[in-house]
Amino acid sequence: MEINAETKIVGLIGHPVLHSFSPFIHNLAFEILGLNYKYLTFDVLPENLKDALKGIISLGIKGVNVTIPHKETVIENLDFVSPEARIIGAVNTIVNDNGNLNGYNTDVFGFTESLKKYKDLLSNTPAFIFGAGGSARAVIYSLITNFQPERIVIANRNLTRAESLVRYFSQVLGYKDFEVKEFFPPEIAGDIKSSRLIVNTTPIGMYPNSNELPFQSDETFHEGQIVYDLVYNPPMTKFLKLAQSKGAKVISGVEMLILQASKSFELWTGKQMPVEEVKKFLLKKLKLRKKRNDT
Structure with missing residues (x-):
């Protein structure tokens, strides 16, 4: 699509932004649908965040995705923050609505939508989460508000952080059926084995540490489980391969990546992203990148 005076700009603010797949995903979707939009990246240092937000308004940028380290700090500078983003404490999408900056968290949509077909299977069953960071917050919010798990076990290296997360969600959402465990001790094997859903929200297994x-x-995985890895590079992690070999259904982080992007896309354009077509090209791109890196 040729850039002209009518081209609408969206993008990504964060630091760093060099390795993001968002420009590829969104620009491909714009091209497929013939929309006169362009997605750019903006490397914004923390001390320049307020000026960057003013620039979005001044330049008429339609909206931006937000990545680290701005997801939390950006909230206090927005005109509106959606309920899920307010509770999670992180915004990853901003819409410039005629000079008003509105913040959303589309990770919740991405995670929820990717599990929607398993809702009956997951409702009122145990869930197990590795990690207690920002991604875990979106996962916990989604599980409590959409799937009503029987219990949620959180395994994290930093127990204090996990316990703080539990206290917070118990208070704001009224959900009390949490357990907190240390990350690696043998006793979590039983919790994993008895859980219907297991989610890795940590970067463990991400390229280049794919092993x-x-x-x-591997004795904890079995048929009837759903194992979800939020890591998307590689699309099929060692963790997922292990679970699949034991008969579990597996979901790649590519699903959440594309679906959360599709919600941002819809908020900016009012159009539905061609998800399956974009996913096909993204998987191809990840495969080519892996091939280059392996040679």
Whole structure:
């Protein structure tokens, strides 16, 4: 699509932004649908965040995605923050609505939508989460508000952080059926084995450390489980391969990546992203990148 005076700009603010797949995803979707939009990246240092937000308004930028380290700090500078973003404490999408900056968290949509077909299977069953960071917050919010799990076990290296997360969600959402466990001890094997849904929200297993696992034993996985890894590079992590080999259904982080992007896309353009077509090209791109890196 040729850039002209009518081209609408959206983009990404963060630091760093060099390795983001968002420009590829969104610009491909714009091209497929013939929309006169362009997605750019803006490397914004923390001390320049307020000026960057003013620039979005001044330049008429339609909206931006927000990545680290701005997801939390940006909230206090917005005109409106959606309920899910307010509770999670993180915004990853901003819409410039005629000079009003409105913040959303589309990770919740991405996670929820990717599990929607399993809702009956997951409702009122145990869930297990590796990690207690920002991604875990979106996952916990989604599980409590959409799937009503029987219990949620959170395994994290920093127990204090996990306990703080539990206290917070118990208070704001009224959900009390949490357990907190240390990350690696053998006793979590039983919790994993008895859980219907297991989610890795940590970067363990992400390229270039693709041989790492959040949990070493394969005796905990079995048929009837759904194992979800939010890592999307590689699309099929060692963790997912291990679970699949034991009969579990597996979901790649590519699903959440594309679906959260599709919600941002819709908020900016009012159009539906061609999700399956974009996913096909993204998987191809990830495969080519892996091939280059392996040679």
